[in-house]
């Protein structure tokens with residue numbers, strides 16, 4: 001049997017992505033249910049990430065599941081030298097699904113091979129964070145009415161930003177045109193540009209960030225430019241204010257433009273943008289609940305059909 | 316038989332691994348676990364003169380025949396070795412090594428944050444041309460630079 005875990009976005013087909021979108025849509029319409037009554041969701045956070053953990057735990061609670069887990073690795077045995085394997089073997093006997101975040105790359109894939117309990121990757125180092133990508137896709141679909149043929153502008157740290165890398169991979173099924181806007185030092189790595197070429201994804205690179213450049217955008221995906229990513233601090237000082245989105249830069253924006261951000265933001269989106277009709281990052285975070293409700297149900301083998309005909313919905 | 320081969324004693328039956336770059340000799344020994352075979356006779360010629368290679372090494376293992384999978388591991392450290400299967404002092408078969416599609420527990424991932432460097436797991440690499448892609452962290456690495464497990 002195919003392992004039902006969700007550890008990576010790279011292998012999801014177009015059909016599977018659209019299927020998860022449909023399921024998330026049903027949860028958006030009717031988010032509170034008892035469909036997971038009697039089930040136990042374990043959230044194992046070997047590295048703290050409050051937003052992601054709250055989002056998964058809210059999703060589990062809204063569907064009637066119980067939640068166990070830890071968030072501070074200091075209170076668990078892993079600081080006493082227990083292997084990840086032993087932790088997973090133990091917790092898989094307690095729970096029906098394991099949601100895990102780990103600082104090591106490949107940790108979720110490894111965990112998923114140790115147990116028949118499905119594993120959901122909630123971030124493994126700099127590697128993958130598929131639930132973020134699913135909620136990004138859901139938000140794009142929700143705001144644009146389609147995932148096909150969109151102009152998606154990625155702004156900021158494109159070198160280390162795993163969310164933008166995963167988004168490129170997931171969008172390969174939908175014929176997008178990407179615009180990569182970043183300082184030279186944080187430009188899109190060659191391996192992802194090569195990935196675009198191999199998958200017939202159009203892309204354009206820019207160093208400038210202004211109203212003209214973004215006037216063609218359907219989606220403006222902002223990310224944080226972090227000081228610690230720069231080897232040259234002079235360069236950081238030079239560029240740090242260039243990749244900040246301000247309200248006046250939206251004067252030429254298309255009506256359907258929506259601005260996304262994986263949050264938390266620091267200063268890369270000015271506060272005055274929040275009041276424009278283009279700002280959508282808080283709705284995006286809310287969509288995280290529906291996306292994660294869909295992911296948890298899917299790895300547990302609950303089908304779209306069952307979600308639609310669910311008799312446990314709380315009106 | 317060539318003169319430099321004769322500098323190492325002939326074997327009646329077994330395997331001859333020739334044209335090993337001398338700086339890779341000990342890795343070849345380790346990969347094939349030749350240092351752990353306690354029953355068979357092994358002749359090793361180290362730093363022999365070779366026209367094409369300058370210095371080369373050769374290993375002759377009596378009474379041992381390796382599987383194709385075992386021999387193909389050598390392609391990572393010594394892609395140009397030549398293998399001869401010897402029966403009754405005669406070369407019965409010559410072979411080259413081929414890079415396999417996947418390497419299990421042969422090379423190490425150079426990503427210190429990879430799970431395979433932090434848990435007791437066999438490493439796994441998918442081979443794409445001259446690079447190996449780690450099954451766990453998906454980082455690619457140049458096969459000519461890799462370290463063995």
Ligand SMILES: [Zn+2]
Pocket residue numbers: 106424425426429430431449450451452453454
């Ligand atoms: Zn690795």
